[in-house]
Amino acid sequence: MIKVPDASAALAYLSAHTEDHLRQLDEFLRIESVSADPGRAGEVRRAAEWLGAELSRIGFENATVHDTSSHPIVTADWLHAGRAAPTVLMYGHYDVQPADPLDEWVRPPFEPRYEDGRIYARGSGDDKGQLFTHLKAAEAWLSTSGALPVNVKVMFEGDEEIGSAPMADFMRRHRDLLAADLMVVSDSTLFDDDETPQITYSMRGMAYFEVHVSGPSRDLHSGHYGGAVANPANVLAGMLAGLKDDRGRITIPGFYDRVRELTDAERAAHAGLEVDEEALREEVGVPALDDGEQGYSVFERRSVRPTLDVNGIWGGYSGAGAKTIIPARASAKLSVRLVPDQDFREIGRMVVEHLQRIAPATVRVEAKLLHAGAPALTPVDHPAVGVAAQALEAAFGKPPVLSRGGGSIPMLADAEEILGIKSVLVGFAAANGNFHSPNEWIPVTNVTRGMQTIVHLWKGLAEAGAEELRGA
Amino acid sequence: MIKVPDASAALAYLSAHTEDHLRQLDEFLRIESVSADPGRAGEVRRAAEWLGAELSRIGFENATVHDTSSHPIVTADWLHAGRAAPTVLMYGHYDVQPADPLDEWVRPPFEPRYEDGRIYARGSGDDKGQLFTHLKAAEAWLSTSGALPVNVKVMFEGDEEIGSAPMADFMRRHRDLLAADLMVVSDSTLFDDDETPQITYSMRGMAYFEVHVSGPSRDLHSGHYGGAVANPANVLAGMLAGLKDDRGRITIPGFYDRVRELTDAERAAHAGLEVDEEALREEVGVPALDDGEQGYSVFERRSVRPTLDVNGIWGGYSGAGAKTIIPARASAKLSVRLVPDQDFREIGRMVVEHLQRIAPATVRVEAKLLHAGAPALTPVDHPAVGVAAQALEAAFGKPPVLSRGGGSIPMLADAEEILGIKSVLVGFAAANGNFHSPNEWIPVTNVTRGMQTIVHLWKGLAEAGAEELRGA
Numbered sequence: 001m002i003k004v005p006d007a008s009a010a011l012a013y014l015s016a017h018t019e020d021h022l023r024q025l026d027e028f029l030r031i032e033s034v035s036a037d038p039g040r041a042g043e044v045r046r047a048a049e050w051l052g053a054e055l056s057r058i059g060f061e062n063a064t065v066h067d068t069s070s071h072p073i074v075t076a077d078w079l080h081a082g083r084a085a086p087t088v089l090m091y092g093h094y095d096v097q098p099a100d101p102l103d104e105w106v107r108p109p110f111e112p113r114y115e116d117g118r119i120y121a122r123g124s125g126d127d128k129g130q131l132f133t134h135l136k137a138a139e140a141w142l143s144t145s146g147a148l149p150v151n152v153k154v155m156f157e158g159d160e161e162i163g164s165a166p167m168a169d170f171m172r173r174h175r176d177l178l179a180a181d182l183m184v185v186s187d188s189t190l191f192d193d194d195e196t197p198q199i200t201y202s203m204r205g206m207a208y209f210e211v212h213v214s215g216p217s218r219d220l221h222s223g224h225y226g227g228a229v230a231n232p233a234n235v236l237a238g239m240l241a242g243l244k245d246d247r248g249r250i251t252i253p254g255f256y257d258r259v260r261e262l263t264d265a266e267r268a269a270h271a272g273l274e275v276d277e278e279a280l281r282e283e284v285g286v287p288a289l290d291d292g293e294q295g296y297s298v299f300e301r302r303s304v305r306p307t308l309d310v311n312g313i314w315g316g317y318s319g320a321g322a323k324t325i326i327p328a329r330a331s332a333k334l335s336v337r338l339v340p341d342q343d344f345r346e347i348g349r350m351v352v353e354h355l356q357r358i359a360p361a362t363v364r365v366e367a368k369l370l371h372a373g374a375p376a377l378t379p380v381d382h383p384a385v386g387v388a389a390q391a392l393e394a395a396f397g398k399p400p401v402l403s404r405g406g407g408s409i410p411m412l413a414d415a416e417e418i419l420g421i422k423s424v425l426v427g428f429a430a431a432n433g434n435f436h437s438p439n440e441w442i443p444v445t446n447v448t449r450g451m452q453t454i455v456h457l458w459k460g461l462a463e464a465g466a467e468e469l470r471g472a
Numbered sequence: 473m474i475k476v477p478d479a480s481a482a483l484a485y486l487s488a489h490t491e492d493h494l495r496q497l498d499e500f501l502r503i504e505s506v507s508a509d510p511g512r513a514g515e516v517r518r519a520a521e522w523l524g525a526e527l528s529r530i531g532f533e534n535a536t537v538h539d540t541s542s543h544p545i546v547t548a549d550w551l552h553a554g555r556a557a558p559t560v561l562m563y564g565h566y567d568v569q570p571a572d573p574l575d576e577w578v579r580p581p582f583e584p585r586y587e588d589g590r591i592y593a594r595g596s597g598d599d600k601g602q603l604f605t606h607l608k609a610a611e612a613w614l615s616t617s618g619a620l621p622v623n624v625k626v627m628f629e630g631d632e633e634i635g636s637a638p639m640a641d642f643m644r645r646h647r648d649l650l651a652a653d654l655m656v657v658s659d660s661t662l663f664d665d666d667e668t669p670q671i672t673y674s675m676r677g678m679a680y681f682e683v684h685v686s687g688p689s690r691d692l693h694s695g696h697y698g699g700a701v702a703n704p705a706n707v708l709a710g711m712l713a714g715l716k717d718d719r720g721r722i723t724i725p726g727f728y729d730r731v732r733e734l735t736d737a738e739r740a741a742h743a744g745l746e747v748d749e750e751a752l753r754e755e756v757g758v759p760a761l762d763d764g765e766q767g768y769s770v771f772e773r774r775s776v777r778p779t780l781d782v783n784g785i786w787g788g789y790s791g792a793g794a795k796t797i798i799p800a801r802a803s804a805k806l807s808v809r810l811v812p813d814q815d816f817r818e819i820g821r822m823v824v825e826h827l828q829r830i831a832p833a834t835v836r837v838e839a840k841l842l843h844a845g846a847p848a849l850t851p852v853d854h855p856a857v858g859v860a861a862q863a864l865e866a867a868f869g870k871p872p873v874l875s876r877g878g879g880s881i882p883m884l885a886d887a888e889e890i891l892g893i894k895s896v897l898v899g900f901a902a903a904n905g906n907f908h909s910p911n912e913w914i915p916v917t918n919v920t921r922g923m924q925t926i927v928h929l930w931k932g933l934a935e936a937g938a939e940e941l942r943g944a
Binding site for chain 1: 507508509510569570572573576633634635661676678680687688689690691692693694695696697698699700701702703705706708709710712713714716747752756757758759760761762763764765770773774777779780781782783784785786787788789790791792793794795796797798799802803804805807809833834835836842843877878879880906907908909910911
């Protein structure tokens with residue numbers, strides 16, 4: 001086994017500098033890096049440049065902010081751990097979801113609020129707060145022993161929340177720059193509110209669509225034309241309603257053909273991990289949970305089964321009072337979550353073609369794929385999963401739950417395909433941390449324990465050695 | 473037969489003063505009297521005061537702007553035609569529909585544009601431009617023979633586009649002030665673009681609803697919660713889609729129970745009045761007309777059959793790019809057009825109860841009736857209809873078509889119920905004049921011929937005499 005410097009100095013450094021680190025995170029969270037908003041492109045770039053400067057300050061080399069067809073990609077490296085040590089690719093995203101509806105935030109989303117040991121801010125959990133833990137783990141090692149136990153490469157993107165469009169191409173054009181033995185990602189959550197850590201060994205893929213139903217060339221008087229001219233809002237409602245049957249199954253022909261059923265091992269791993277349905281119902285504030293797709297538990301429907309959701313719908317008059325019109329058009333945003341082995345390209349075509357096929361002759365329907373990403377899976381017996389489990393237990397005092405996640409990180413599958421590396425996902429966000437919602441939050445202890453986890457993880461990976469990871 | 477002053481002087485006066493009258497109409501159309509917009513309440517009142525001043529200037533007496541629970545009601549009278557002469561109640565509305573979508577107007581909606589013999593402006597057809605013809609007919613009579621051939625009472629409201637809420641109560645409290653033998657209304661259209669006039673002897677009633685579907689207490693991450701928490705946008709789409717079956721029938725139990733079928737006489741009157749479906753399709757710019765309710769012609773579906781339309785729908789994310797959420801809520805505005813003998817109160821309850829009944833247990837549904845009005849019908853053999861037909865033929869050079877209209881004037885039925893008077897509807901707006909749509913317009917000749925029609929109509933009613941109308 002390879003001799004690796006003890007982690008205690010790095011851990012002590014972290015405890016001694018918590019205040020400074022939280023101040024730096026506050027500064028990072030104030031940058032309004034909303035990738036979906038063209039008006040905020042400058043803020044997104046500012047976040048990228050903040051990271052570039054921070055990486056250099058910590059002691060990384062070759063920190064570079066790369067221009068892309070969309071938002072910048074930040075890379076850097078520290079490669080002095082030697083050939084025997086594994087090379088870890090640190091991935092995270094510095095862009096955030098739009099913050100609206102703004103009026104539901106207790107404090108403005110980009111003015112972090114500290115309360116009850118929580119940090120409330122857009123991006124606190126997804127993903128700035130988690131990405132930040134990796135930076136500080138590196139700072140802790142470099143400031144104490146002047147070295148990292150593993151070789152580390154960095155790749156931070158600014159397009160994750162809008163589909164990571166530039167990433168695949170970027171990875172293809174920089175295979176050497178990014179070559180590594182393992183990708184480590186913190187863009188997921190703890191298993192529960194009881195500080196049980198979690199290793200997410202699979203993420204769902206996604207395909208996101210916009211559909212526009214156009215009828216008359218202008219809004220029409222519903223009294224003079226009602227009954228004679230099809231109403232695009234009624235038509236859209238009918239099209240969307242038909243996408244699921246009354247048993248919660250998606251009706252698009254072929255949609256389930258490639259869905260991989262759970263193995264017995266997975267079912268075993270899930271045993272005892274059932275969701276507390278009453279607690280979930282209370283947490284989200286609904287009168288009852290969705291029956292969802294019949295034959296699957298809530299836990300499975302949230303993680304290992306594909307889903308379809310209307311993410312937005314609009315058309316006609318939504319102002320005060322009454323406007324009696326047949327709207328000229330109605331639109332919706334629609335997304336499906338995909339699971340192994342669904343092919344996101346195939347599903348993208350399938351959904352667009354289906355929407356066109358079910359469109360009545362009385363309207364024009366434009367359906368387009370906005371973005372899509374493949375599901376990703378890392379075998380639970382991959383050596384890095386075991387090392388990550390020990391690192392999480394060391395930091396959180398409990399062994400982690402192994403599970404498949406419901407969310408999507410579109411570039412994970414691309415990284416596997418293009419760079420030929422597996423990913424291990426160690427999540428530090430709160431299980432109910434309002435990802436993509438108003439009042440997003442992360443516990444301060446998750447941030448500090450996250451930093452500790454990464455310190456332990458790199459040490460563990462160094463001890464395992466490059467050979468074993470490459471062999472996996 | 474009663475001796476009535478000749479109309480030629482009044483008609484000559486109208487031709488001589490067309491320029492002045494169009495200038496005055498321009499001034500009236502510039503007042504932004506959007507009743508649905510609380511921010512424009514001052515503009516609505518300004519329109520009422522403009523009318524009060526104009527009525528007095530013309531020679532009406534007792535011009536009064538009455539405050540109500542909503543927008544003002546304007547009354548005035550001229551009652552010196554004698555007991556033998558009928559008393560006509562002049563009704564119109566000075567409020568207009570909201571103008572959005574603003575970007576589809578060639579010119580701002582409240583800056584009238586004259587082009588190709590048309591006046592483009594919000595309210596040019598519905599109803600300011602039509603109401604104005606009655607004012608100028610009175611001015612023509614009073615300035616030439618110093619008298620009107622009939623007694624005239626005036627009632628102009630500012631709530632027609634939002635349901636005429638204050639009208640019923642106002643009529644109940646002012647039965648004597650408003651007592652009359654007949655109500656004359658110009659708030660409808662010509663039959664076609666070929667200047668064929670039209671007497672609308674029936675209007676559809678209406679009930680207008682808002683439905684709000686609430687799910688989670690905040691927008692949720694569709695990856696973490698999709699499949700476990702019902703999506704209010706999907707639920708709303710399903711509820712709306714289920715309101716009609718695939719044969720175009722409204723599925724709400726009991727909805728059609730009181731619908732009066734067409735008489736043979738009506739079918740005969742409609743013979744030869746079939747809509748040019750290709751021309752209609754071209755006019756509104758749709759790839760195909762709605763199949764609509766099977767078993768009824770396009771003409772019948774537009775006028776004598778009830779309809780259901782989603783007037784607006786909104787929920788979740790509609791901004792640029794992708795936001796992967798389960799929206800906390802989704803809403804729609806929804807209206808039904810009613811025909812004799814549907815009871816708008818009963819239908820109002822029926823629809824609200826149905827929406828509550830079909831709401832799944834996974835969401836909260838709030839459905840409320842915003843406003844409703846009864847259908848109205850005046851027998852085609854009513855003497856005033858014959859007089860109106862002659863007046864229209866005198867002004868337009870063609871006999872009018874008698875038909876039932878698809879639109880709604882909620883207070884017509886109230887007037888019949890409360891004041892005990894029938895209404896005759898002579899319409900001057902263009903058949904495709906973009907009522908409730910961008911670029912609303914009216915032909916200048918319809919305005920001038922409308923003034924002539926009212927001059928003839930009053931003369932004809934005077935000759936018919938009060939007795940005959942009262943007997944009807």
